[in-house]
Amino acid sequence: MALPPKRALQFLRWFCREDYLEEVEGDLIEVFEKQHEQSPSKARKKFFWGVARHFRPEFMKALKIGQNSNSVIMTRHNLLLTYRNYRRNKVIFLINVLGLSTGLACSMLIYLWVMDELKMDKFHADDDRIFQVLEIFDEPIGLRVNETTSGQMALSLVEEMPEVEYATTVLTPVENITLSIPDKNLKANGQYVSKDYFNIFSYPVIEGHKDNIWSKSRSMMVSEDLALKLFGTTKDIIGESVAFNQEESYHISGVYEIPSSQSSFQFDFALSFEEFAPDQEWALSWGSTPAHAFVKLRSDADVHAFNEKIADYVQVKREKEKRFRTPFLAKYSDRYLYGKYENGVQSGGRISYVRLFSVIAIFILLIACINFMNLSTARATRKMKEVGIKKANGASRWSLIYQYLSESTIMTMLSLLVAVAIVWILLPQYNEITGKHLTLSLDLNLLTSVLIIVLLTGLLSGSYPALYLSGFNPLTMLKGKLVRATGETWARKGLVIFQFVMSIILITAVVVVYQQIEFVQNKRLGFEKENIIVFNREGITEKEDQLETFLLELKKLPGVVNASSTSHKLSGHSWGVYGFNWEGKDLDDNTHFELVAVYHDMLEILEMQMVEGRAFSRSFSTETSKAIFNQTAIQHMGLKDPIGKNITFWGKEYEIVGVARDFNFESLHAEVKPSMILLKPEYTDQFMVKIKPGKEQETINGIADFYAQYNPGFSLDYRFLDAEYQSQYVAEQRVASLSQYFAGLAILISCLGLFGLATFTAERRFKEIGIRKVLGAGTFRIIYLLTSDFTKMVLVAILIALPISYFVLHLWLTGFAFRVDLQWWSFAGTGLLAICIAWFTVSLQTSRAAQVNPVDCLKNE
Amino acid sequence: MKAPSLGEFEELVLLIVASQHDSAYGVSILEGLEKQLNKKVNISAIHVALKRMEEKGFVKSRFGGITSDRGGRRKKFYVITAFGKQALDLQYDVRTELYKQIPKISFN
Numbered sequence: 001m002a003l004p005p006k007r008a009l010q011f012l013r014w015f016c017r018e019d020y021l022e023e024v025e026g027d028l029i030e031v032f033e034k035q036h037e038q039s040p041s042k043a044r045k046k047f048f049w050g051v052a053r054h055f056r057p058e059f060m061k062a063l064k065i066g067q068n069s070n071s072v073i074m075t076r077h078n079l080l081l082t083y084r085n086y087r088r089n090k091v092i093f094l095i096n097v098l099g100l101s102t103g104l105a106c107s108m109l110i111y112l113w114v115m116d117e118l119k120m121d122k123f124h125a126d127d128d129r130i131f132q133v134l135e136i137f138d139e140p141i142g143l144r145v146n147e148t149t150s151g152q153m154a155l156s157l158v159e160e161m162p163e164v165e166y167a168t169t170v171l172t173p174v175e176n177i178t179l180s181i182p183d184k185n186l187k188a189n190g191q192y193v194s195k196d197y198f199n200i201f202s203y204p205v206i207e208g209h210k211d212n213i214w215s216k217s218r219s220m221m222v223s224e225d226l227a228l229k230l231f232g233t234t235k236d237i238i239g240e241s242v243a244f245n246q247e248e249s250y251h252i253s254g255v256y257e258i259p260s261s262q263s264s265f266q267f268d269f270a271l272s273f274e275e276f277a278p279d280q281e282w283a284l285s286w287g288s289t290p291a292h293a294f295v296k297l298r299s300d301a302d303v304h305a306f307n308e309k310i311a312d313y314v315q316v317k318r319e320k321e322k323r324f325r326t327p328f329l330a331k332y333s334d335r336y337l338y339g340k341y342e343n344g345v346q347s348g349g350r351i352s353y354v355r356l357f358s359v360i361a362i363f364i365l366l367i368a369c370i371n372f373m374n375l376s377t378a379r380a381t382r383k384m385k386e387v388g389i390k391k392a393n394g395a396s397r398w399s400l401i402y403q404y405l406s407e408s409t410i411m412t413m414l415s416l417l418v419a420v421a422i423v424w425i426l427l428p429q430y431n432e433i434t435g436k437h438l439t440l441s442l443d444l445n446l447l448t449s450v451l452i453i454v455l456l457t458g459l460l461s462g463s464y465p466a467l468y469l470s471g472f473n474p475l476t477m478l479k480g481k482l483v484r485a486t487g488e489t490w491a492r493k494g495l496v497i498f499q500f501v502m503s504i505i506l507i508t509a510v511v512v513v514y515q516q517i518e519f520v521q522n523k524r525l526g527f528e529k530e531n532i533i534v535f536n537r538e539g540i541t542e543k544e545d546q547l548e549t550f551l552l553e554l555k556k557l558p559g560v561v562n563a564s565s566t567s568h569k570l571s572g573h574s575w576g577v578y579g580f581n582w583e584g585k586d587l588d589d590n591t592h593f594e595l596v597a598v599y600h601d602m603l604e605i606l607e608m609q610m611v612e613g614r615a616f617s618r619s620f621s622t623e624t625s626k627a628i629f630n631q632t633a634i635q636h637m638g639l640k641d642p643i644g645k646n647i648t649f650w651g652k653e654y655e656i657v658g659v660a661r662d663f664n665f666e667s668l669h670a671e672v673k674p675s676m677i678l679l680k681p682e683y684t685d686q687f688m689v690k691i692k693p694g695k696e697q698e699t700i701n702g703i704a705d706f707y708a709q710y711n712p713g714f715s716l717d718y719r720f721l722d723a724e725y726q727s728q729y730v731a732e733q734r735v736a737s738l739s740q741y742f743a744g745l746a747i748l749i750s751c752l753g754l755f756g757l758a759t760f761t762a763e764r765r766f767k768e769i770g771i772r773k774v775l776g777a778g779t780f781r782i783i784y785l786l787t788s789d790f791t792k793m794v795l796v797a798i799l800i801a802l803p804i805s806y807f808v809l810h811l812w813l814t815g816f817a818f819r820v821d822l823q824w825w826s827f828a829g830t831g832l833l834a835i836c837i838a839w840f841t842v843s844l845q846t847s848r849a850a851q852v853n854p855v856d857c858l859k860n861e
Numbered sequence: 862m863k864a865p866s867l868g869e870f871e872e873l874v875l876l877i878v879a880s881q882h883d884s885a886y887g888v889s890i891l892e893g894l895e896k897q898l899n900k901k902v903n904i905s906a907i908h909v910a911l912k913r914m915e916e917k918g919f920v921k922s923r924f925g926g927i928t929s930d931r932g933g934r935r936k937k938f939y940v941i942t943a944f945g946k947q948a949l950d951l952q953y954d955v956r957t958e959l960y961k962q963i964p965k966i967s968f969n
Contacts, residue, residue: 004932020912022924026934027887027904033931034888053905058912 002036004029005044008051016059024054078403081386082410089379092756096375097415099752100457103368104419104450106745109430110361111446112423112438116261117354121333123262125202126296129165131303131329133157133293135314136344138324139591141636143344147292149327150314151273151283154194154293161310163301166196169273170292171283176536178714179269180243181230187717188226188268192276198256200296203263208238208254214272219253226268227255245538246713261437264336286317287579289325294332303329324590352815353735360739363502364746365453370495371753372415373461376408377492378760380464387469388477400470408462412454433737435730493793496757500797500834501804503750506743508805508830509812512822513736516813519820520729526630526663526672527570527606531693532721533700537565537685539711547599547681550710557706559692559699562605565684567597570606570665571724573673580649582637593633594665594675597683603628603660605690613643613658616679623679627654631662633674654678664818666728671817688721747834751841754790758842762786762849769849770857782850787842794838798831805830865917867948873898874910875949878920879941886925886936887911911939919945 009025016024028050035043086093124130133153137144151169158167171192179188195214198205198221205213206224213221220242227234230242234255243249250271258266277283282290297306307328314325330346339349387400424440431438469477541550547565554563568574576592600623603615611631616623627647634642642656662672691699704716726733762769769782777785806822813819867875877893878885885893887907894902914920925936941949 020908022934023887023937024908026931026936027891027908029934030888030931031891031904050904053903054908056905056909058909 002033002040002043004032004047008048012051012054015055015061017061020059024059074399074403075406078406079410081403082407091759092375092379095752095756096372096411097418099371099375099749099756100368100412100415101418101422102745103364103371103749104416104454105422105426106368106742107361107365108419108423108446108450109426110357110364110742111449112440113430113434113436114354114358114361115443115446116436116438117337117350119262120336121262121264123202123259124200124333126299127333128331129297129299129301130200130332131295131297132332132335133295133327134330135289136326136328137590137592138326140586140589141591144592145341145344146289146325148289149291149293150286150289150317151277151291152286152317153291153314153327154295156317157293157295157310157313158196161306163297163306165296165298166199167194167293167295168197168200169194169277170197170294171273171276171290172267172292174269174271176538176717178245178538179226179230180246180713181240184230185713185715186229187715189266190220190269190271191267192273193270194273197270197294200294203256203258205254205256207234208252210254213253214274216251216253217275218248218250219272220250221254221256221270222252223268224255224257225260227252286314295329297329322588324588348815350731353731356735357738360506360742360746363506364742364749367499367502367746367749367753369453369457369460370499371749371756372412372457373464374492374495374753375756375760376411376461377464378757380404380469383469384477387472388474391470391474392478397470401466404466404470405459405462409455409458412458412461416450416454433741434734492757496754496790496793497797497800499750499753500794500838501801503743503747504798504801504830504834505805505808506739506746507833508802508827509809510736510739510743511826511830512809512813512820513732513739515820515823515826516816517729517732517736520732520816520818525665525725526661527608527665529570529606529722529725531561531691531696532605533689533691533703533718534569534721534724535687535689535707535716535718537687539714541687541711544682547684551599551601551687553706553710554687554689554703557699557702559695559702561690561692562601563687563689564601564605565599565681565687566602567595567680567683567685568665569686569724570721572666572728574665576673577649577676580647582639582647583645584638591636591674594673595683596675596677597680598677599679599681599684602688603677605688606663608663609661611659611661613656615658625652625654626657626679628658628660628677629656630660630672630675630677632672633676634659636674649676747837751837754838755841755845758786758790758845761789762845766849766852766857769852770854773852773854774858779847779850783843783846786846786849787839790838790842791835794835798834802827802831865919865948867914867919867952868910870906871910871914871919872949872952874907875914875919875941875945878939879946879949883938883940885939890939914945915939918942919948 012025012028013021028047031050032043032047035046121127132147133149135146135149137146151171154167154169158164169192174190174192176187177190179186198210198213205221207227208221213219222230222242224234227237231237231240237252238254239251241249241251256270260266273283282288297303310328311326312323313327315323337349337351337354338346340347390400420440427438427440537547540546551563551565554560573594575595577595578590578592580593598616600616600618608615610628613628615628616626620626627649629637629642639645639656642659645656646653647656648654660675660677663675664672666673689703700716700718703718707714707716765786772782772785806827809822813822873894874890877890877897881889881893887904890907890911891902891904894907911920911922915922919942920939921942922937922939925938927933927935
């Protein structure tokens with residue numbers, strides 16, 4: 001009898017449903033046998049073909065779901081075991097899931113923040129071709145990178161350089177403008193832009209046409225936000241006219257949209273630079289640097305070559321012999337994260353916070369994963385009997401491995417779900433703290449990385465029982481004679497130490513960051529910033545002859561201590577000038593001096609102290625030709641006995657009458673700048689009013705009423721000087737508050753792990769405790785016994801962590817010009833705190849174990 | 862409920878099952894079909910049709926006894942059900958009705 005091909009038959013039996021197999025096989029064989037009598041080879045071929053033709057879903061085994069196959073039953077059984085196991089150990093279950101899911105949630109939140117930071121400003125089309133023109137100033141104190149350049153820069157670059165496709169000049173002096181339409185007034189900030197602005201930056205123009213925005217004179221573009229605030233709509237508002245500071249009016253030529261969460265640059269309206277500049281000599285002179293310049297290069301242009309080409313651009317334009325200003329291009333979207341320069345070289349910026357948080361996220365994730373692994377492996381040793389019985393009943397090693405791996409991955413998946421829920425719940429608060437608009441979107445990167453991490457954690461923590469325990473001889477396991485490998489305990493201890501090292505580093509970091517921020521906020525700046533309100537000089541008060549009258553009236557109001565006007569808002573750099581001469585000046589010295597133009601009483605309001613000489617006073621008549629410098633400036637000029645010496649500035653002579661104690665108007669990242677104070681009321685553009693403490697709101701209301709009446713059409717829009725100054729530290733404050741939360745969570749997760757381990761140890765040594773108690777050991781002796789191990793681990797962790805954190809924090813603090821000293825006690829304190837927390841956590845468990853009645857532990861064997 | 866459909870090939874198989882009453886199994890159907898249609902048919906096509914019709918309730922099946930033929934595998938016999946017969950009748954009526962409506966056309 002001819003036999004059908006064996007391989008084909010095997011294949012058929014492998015895939016075919018059992019209830020169909022006999023029929024199919026029988027029919028195929030019968031056909032084969034009949035054919036075989038005529039042509040054996042043809043029959044074989046036909047048999048193969050017949051088997052192949054049956055290889056379709058209806059005839060396949062596995063696709064029939066609900067079939068009681070062995071693997072399905074075993075999986076169901078394993079799940080049931082997992083469920084029962086955790087139901088018996090609810091605490092361990094909670095610790096496991098909570099620990100891992102908090103860790104995952106933290107890292108996901110940080111991931112969202114980091115991704116958002118990295119995306120900032122990158123939404124513009126051709127982002128890699130948009131650059132900002134920066135300039136390196138060669139000053140005696142070092143190279144300084146200036147963000148602004150001459151108003152001509154962009155215009156001549158696009159004309160003379162073939163590499164430049166578009167260029168635009170941006171001037172931003174239009175702040176706090178009162179805009180009015182017939183029945184509405186509001187304040188807004190805008191900028192002058194030259195014509196190709198919207199060709200470089202792709203803020204979507206939603207109303208009006210991009211190409212003829214500036215075709216008519218006195219046009220203005222408004223942001224969608226402003227349009228909504230002014231008119232309540234963005235439709236049909238083109239051509240509407242808007243009054244500026246109750247005087248000149250502009251008409252709307254279009255509406256653009258700023259994606260607020262992705263753009264670091266916000267402005268409410270834009271006006272034409274071309275229209276503004278011709279009347280202003282400074283705006284187009286190569287000597288001054290009031291403007292921002294942005295260019296879009298052609299796609300084939302090379303930035304490095306271009307930078308070399310324009311290095312002496314300003315020098316040539318100004319026909320100077322020595323190069324003082326060196327322009328170069330920096331990528332526009334980099335300025336948000338890499339905005340800091342030191343001595344002309346890029347030196348970080350916000351990117352350091354991004355890195356810091358990425359590290360924190362990794363730390364927390366590691367801590368959480370280690371926890372999970374530690375607890376799972378610790379628990380696994382209790383499964384010895386289970387494994388033994390399973391093996392004795394004939395379970396294969398593979399099925400055991402499968403069981404434990406699937407158990408741990410299911411747990412991690414569950415934690416992931418909880419983590420996503422946590423993130424979802426916390427996101428609104430998180431957005432408030434970070435000042436962002438983060439959403440939990442389906443980000444493929446996030447999804448895959450989280451899944452990989454979770455699977456890896458699951459596999460790693462499951463691999464110990466899966467691979468290690470399943471390899472033993474069932475007999476020794478059932479007898480309980482298994483000697484535990486010392487390597488295992490060491491590994492677990494090592495992991496706990498690692499966890500605590502990371503937590504301690506985080507805590508010390510938070511303590512020191514907090515100290516530094518406190519220090520900065522309370523440091524004497526050289527002027528008094530409390531109880532001073534600032535508002536713009538606008539409308540009628542801009543008139544020179546009105547200034548004195550207005551201030552006099554203002555001072556009469558109840559609660560007002562003093563009032564004056566200034567050009568400097570004392571919160572960051574405002575107006576740098578150079579080009580003045582003093583006795584013995586090096587002619588190449590082009591150092592910028594900060595110019596502070598004030599009116600009478602300003603120095604008194606700020607309580608600036610004079611080291612030498614006097615402040616401006618009404619009792620002298622020629623005060624407008626007198627000057628006051630700060631200590632740094634005098635030092636820089638190298639003047640001995642400065643009082644009475646003359647300097648020339650912009651072609652006019654000034655006599656030095658006073659030297660002010662150094663004051664710091666920039667954030668304390670920066671050193672004190674040389675500054676010059678002049679009595680020039682015509683330059684002052686804002687008022688500062690000192691008010692009595694205690695009744696601030698009443699006083700401010702009084703000022704607002706008076707202001708509305710004195711300056712019709714304008715409303716008081718005030719800021720507190722100290723708040724303005726603080727706003728320079730927004731980034732630090734956010735980092736500080738965020739890192740506090742995260743450090744707290746890190747220690748919490750570590751403690752959860754410790755608690756779990758303590759529970760586990762106490763349980764394992766249950767009998768030992770009973771015997772010791774019977775033999776007369778006291779409660780404290782037992783607590784000591786159980787605690788000493790953990791104490792040792794935490795001590796080792798402290799020894800490792802403190803030097804590392806000292807080093808890291810020292811590095812961080814060098815970024816500040818004024819910084820706290822690292823105190824030994826903040827480190828010692830953190831160490832002590834770590835031990836206390838560890839003890840507290842462990843004692844929750846050990847004290848209970850120590851008080852147990854020995855009879856309870858010893859009665860069953 | 863909509864009556865389950867009866868495809869062309871299924872209809873042929875069902876007709877053979879009905880005609881070989883109580884002795885129709887895979888290979889006998891195959892041979893019957895090949896003889897009627899005068900072309901080669903693969904046995905898998907018949908199995909697919911049979912399984913589908915069994916699901917639809919047009920046929921039912923039972924195993925035969927063990928013999929030394931076919932390598933000792935039992936045959937599976939198929940019988941048409943009343944429902945299957947009904948479906949065949951319906952199909953037949955529709956066809957004859959339509960056929961009758963053809964006007965006398967001369968093809969010269």
